[in-house]
Amino acid sequence: MQGDTTDELEAVLEYETIAVVGCSSTAGKAAHDVPRYLLERGYDVIPVNPYAEEIFGRHVYDGLGDVEESIDVVCVFRPSEEVSEIVDAALERDDVEVIWTQQGIRDDAAAARAEDDGRTVVQDRCMKVEHRRLAA
Structure with missing residues (x-):
């Protein structure tokens, strides 16, 4: 399912645990500031980045397959x-309900594979912008 309608986006924002692939330890970068915003609003943010050991005081996983939490x-x-490649790793997990690519990021073929597998896909949207618009 494409998560493009307001109702679908609101449903996605109800989930609690978000693995952020490409999470950055550098303040000022969207890949740091957006997950920090989500963390500050009560989401359980799991950083995924093979080049960092700790972000937001949390352990950083090298890849989605390494994440122990649901x-x-x-x-x-x-x-x-x-x-x-990231979608393939997500599809190997039974717990992932949604794949969300941030603004300027999209792969329609990968999105179709995820949707065919029953996952919700949101592409080319900023999670922080949508949260501010719909949940704040």
């Missing part, structure tokens, strides 16, 4: 050409 949403802060 994941509701995979939020992607990586270039569009990396989305297919």
